[in-house]
Amino acid sequence: MAEEQRKPKKRMTATKAAASIGPMVKEFITGTNRARAEGKRKLAYTFIVCHHEEILRAMDVLPVWTENFAGICGVKRAAERFLQKAESLGFSRSLCTYALCGLGFDQWREELGEMPPDAPWGGQARPDFMISSGQILCDPRTKWYQAAQQFMPDVPIYNIDLPHPLFDPKKDHREVWGYYHKYIVDQLRGLVSFVEEQTGKKMDYDRLRELVALSDRTWNLVHETYELRQAVPCPMGTGDAMNTMVPLCFMMATQEAYDFYVNLKQELEEKIARGEGEVEDEKYRLLWGGGLPAWYALNDFNYLNSKGASFPAETTYRMVVPIYEMDIPETDDPIEHIAWKWLGYWTHWYDKARNRPGSEPDVERLIEYIENYKIDGVVMHLAFSCRTWHVGLIWQLHQLAKIYRPIPVLMLGGNGKGDKVQRELPSLILESDIIDITSYSEMDTRNKIDAFIETLESVRQTKAA
Amino acid sequence: MTAYYLGLDMGSAFSKGVLMKTDRVVTSYACPTGGEIKVTAERIRDEVLLKAGAAKQDILKTVATGYGSKTVFFANVTVTDMSAHAKGVIHLCPSIRTVVDIGDLYSKVFRIDSQGNLQSFLLSGKCAGGSGRALTMIAKVLQLKIEEMGEIALRSTKKVEFSTGCAVFAESEAVSRIAEGVAKEDLLAGFYRALAAQLNALAERLGLEPDYAMVGGGARNAGLVKAMEDLYGFEIVVPPDPHMTAALGAALIAAETVRQEIKVRQ
Numbered sequence: 001m002a003e004e005q006r007k008p009k010k011r012m013t014a015t016k017a018a019a020s021i022g023p024m025v026k027e028f029i030t031g032t033n034r035a036r037a038e039g040k041r042k043l044a045y046t047f048i049v050c051h052h053e054e055i056l057r058a059m060d061v062l063p064v065w066t067e068n069f070a071g072i073c074g075v076k077r078a079a080e081r082f083l084q085k086a087e088s089l090g091f092s093r094s095l096c097t098y099a100l101c102g103l104g105f106d107q108w109r110e111e112l113g114e115m116p117p118d119a120p121w122g123g124q125a126r127p128d129f130m131i132s133s134g135q136i137l138c139d140p141r142t143k144w145y146q147a148a149q150q151f152m153p154d155v156p157i158y159n160i161d162l163p164h165p166l167f168d169p170k171k172d173h174r175e176v177w178g179y180y181h182k183y184i185v186d187q188l189r190g191l192v193s194f195v196e197e198q199t200g201k202k203m204d205y206d207r208l209r210e211l212v213a214l215s216d217r218t219w220n221l222v223h224e225t226y227e228l229r230q231a232v233p234c235p236m237g238t239g240d241a242m243n244t245m246v247p248l249c250f251m252m253a254t255q256e257a258y259d260f261y262v263n264l265k266q267e268l269e270e271k272i273a274r275g276e277g278e279v280e281d282e283k284y285r286l287l288w289g290g291g292l293p294a295w296y297a298l299n300d301f302n303y304l305n306s307k308g309a310s311f312p313a314e315t316t317y318r319m320v321v322p323i324y325e326m327d328i329p330e331t332d333d334p335i336e337h338i339a340w341k342w343l344g345y346w347t348h349w350y351d352k353a354r355n356r357p358g359s360e361p362d363v364e365r366l367i368e369y370i371e372n373y374k375i376d377g378v379v380m381h382l383a384f385s386c387r388t389w390h391v392g393l394i395w396q397l398h399q400l401a402k403i404y405r406p407i408p409v410l411m412l413g414g415n416g417k418g419d420k421v422q423r424e425l426p427s428l429i430l431e432s433d434i435i436d437i438t439s440y441s442e443m444d445t446r447n448k449i450d451a452f453i454e455t456l457e458s459v460r461q462t463k464a465a
Numbered sequence: 466m467t468a469y470y471l472g473l474d475m476g477s478a479f480s481k482g483v484l485m486k487t488d489r490v491v492t493s494y495a496c497p498t499g500g501e502i503k504v505t506a507e508r509i510r511d512e513v514l515l516k517a518g519a520a521k522q523d524i525l526k527t528v529a530t531g532y533g534s535k536t537v538f539f540a541n542v543t544v545t546d547m548s549a550h551a552k553g554v555i556h557l558c559p560s561i562r563t564v565v566d567i568g569d570l571y572s573k574v575f576r577i578d579s580q581g582n583l584q585s586f587l588l589s590g591k592c593a594g595g596s597g598r599a600l601t602m603i604a605k606v607l608q609l610k611i612e613e614m615g616e617i618a619l620r621s622t623k624k625v626e627f628s629t630g631c632a633v634f635a636e637s638e639a640v641s642r643i644a645e646g647v648a649k650e651d652l653l654a655g656f657y658r659a660l661a662a663q664l665n666a667l668a669e670r671l672g673l674e675p676d677y678a679m680v681g682g683g684a685r686n687a688g689l690v691k692a693m694e695d696l697y698g699f700e701i702v703v704p705p706d707p708h709m710t711a712a713l714g715a716a717l718i719a720a721e722t723v724r725q726e727i728k729v730r731q
């Protein structure tokens with residue numbers, strides 16, 4: 001609790017677009033509360049990266065992003081009391097702390113019959129139904145809403161299962177993905193029927209087709225916009241991208257999201273033309289190689305910036321590859337297209353990984369960014385309570401070091417002569433949590449960052465021509 | 466005027482200073498850090514100067530490292546303790562490539578190159594498990610002086626399993642083991658194995674490269690070093706005065722910085 005009173009310093013953003021995100025998020029949280037009061041639109045609790053926004057928006061359902069609300073509690077350092085509430089109900093802190101925060105909040109709201117006192121941005125609105133999704137092996141995404149039903153037994157749940165073929169170096173995933181596609185299409189059609197039942201409306205498939213096309217355009221635009229960050233100096237870093245992910249993750253299938261990236265793209269182009277970087281004197285270009293951020297400590301990005309480190313790319317929340325580069329069948333059916341897009345994204349790096357012995361799709365993705373964005377080092381964050389995104393990160397770094405040792409440096413041998421040797425890309429592993437501030441120590445984190453910068457500097461100074 | 470270089474390592478439990486003259490260590494001093502880091506830093510500086518018969522203005526450069534380094538107002542430069550240890554270790558043992566540092570609050574494993582540059586590193590987490598603090602806890606329970614704990618474990622004849630390197634649980638586990646009548650030497654040897662296993666988890670994540678050294682206060686504990694050697698299956702070098710290598714490295718960095726500054730000016 002004591003730590004919560006220490007409000008974080010406002011993080012400085014490099015782009016106007018990133019700075020505009022706060023009010024936007026506030027609006028969609030307060031917007032769901034307004035909608036609840038008006039009672040005209042149905043509200044659905046749900047999760048990001050499920051490729052189902054088009055279906056919800058086509059049927060005028062307002063998504064209430066429960067991970068987002070927990071993240072906001074984290075950013076505002078206001079999560080601890082909800083975590084404690086959930087703990088008092090018997091949930092362990094080593095479960096996903098987003099889930100814990102949401103459960104603590106819901107229980108409190110249901111118990112009071114109104115929002116808990118000082119709920120961030122007016123609080124999280126009560127849903128009409130909940131759409132869970134057991135994808136990417138995340139058990140909280142299935143269990144969270146089941147647990148929430150203890151306090152809201154009248155709120156029904158629909159679970160969509162979104163699998164993708166696992167990587168096998170000896171097999172072409174295309175041999176089996178037809179089965180996966182059929183299964184996912186069934187799941188999504190089931191969701192349509194469920195939402196039709198809940199809203200009492202029929203799906204308008206023309207509208208759905210339009211929204212899917214809008215999402216596709218936004219998706220490609222995000223890719224093109226982020227590719228601009230390859231520029232030296234880099235005009236926008238990961239710190240800002242933790243803001244600019246909002247339209248991509250929470251507002252797909254809206255014109256507002258598309259317009260946001262049009263503006264961001266223009267802003268980045270202008271910055272590049274002026275030679276303006278995220279940091280004034282860019283010395284090191286870093287890749288955020290995985291892990292959700294510690295939302296209460298986004299200032300650490302500013303700390304890294306102050307040492308001359310810029311982050312041109314991140315794997316987190318950058319859930320796009322251009323649709324025109326995906327090797328997926330064409331179809332006029334919007335539901336079938338959504339399912340192909342899902343499969344196309346998850347299998348995008350499989351061919352590359354098969355061609356490099358010892359590699360894996362996730363490692364290929366790191367290599368692609370390292371090469372395209374001229375990366376000097378990799379930073380990862382291990383958030384203890386989210387196994388889904390974090391298990392395997394260290395292993396990825398090990399594989400990367402094994403199969404990809406790209407930095408030639410000069411090392412003085414005993415004879416005083418400089419020998420050209422290869423050394424692995426420096427990496428930094430930060431450890432704490434997404435919103436549990438008790439797992440975080442600013443002093444440790446900054447010490448690690450200092451040591452990492454010293455490592456990068458030693459490489460910079462010994463880099464062979 | 467004689468050129469002196471001062472390296473200060475302001476640790477969470479102990480602070481150390483090394484004074485060098487040109488490229489030779491003249492004297493050193495260590496004392497508990499206490500509550501006022503600034504005062505302790507000044508005290509160390511004054512002590513080494515007194516022993517060397519030198520004055521403040523004879524110090525050309527001061528480099529501070531360690532957890533309290535940023536509060537040393539008279540330091541010209543601060544560096545992380547891993548970088549400082551790396552320079553100190555490579556100066557004493559040029560073949561070392563992997564270093565395990567057991568400090569009071571944290572343990573660290575890092576790899577270095579032949580110039581003593583940091584290559585990669587891992588730190589133990591926010592808790593004090595696997596760190597020197599756990600050693601202090603056990604010393605308290607067994608009513609032993611920290612210096613004698615290492616040697617006692619070497620006399621162990623019976624293998625006792627100790628389940629944790631956690632500073633808090635280690636205390637209660639030690640208390641119950643004593644109640645069961647386990648001999649001190651066996652208990653300590655078991656505890657060191659648990660601690661070594663915890664450090665090994667860090668080391669394995671990082672990946673090891675020979676030769677290996679152990680530094681920090683924990684490296685003065687022969688029982689712990691042996692437990693690490695048994696677990697890894699290779700020899701671990703403990704440099705002389707392993708708790709002083711960061712201060713030594715800081716002094717070396719001070720001397721090196723001045724050399725480079727002169728080069729630039731020429």
Ligand code: SF4
Nearest residue numbers: 096098138140386388
């Ligand atoms: S475990 Fe991770 S992916 Fe799953 S809900 Fe929690 S934060 Fe999201």
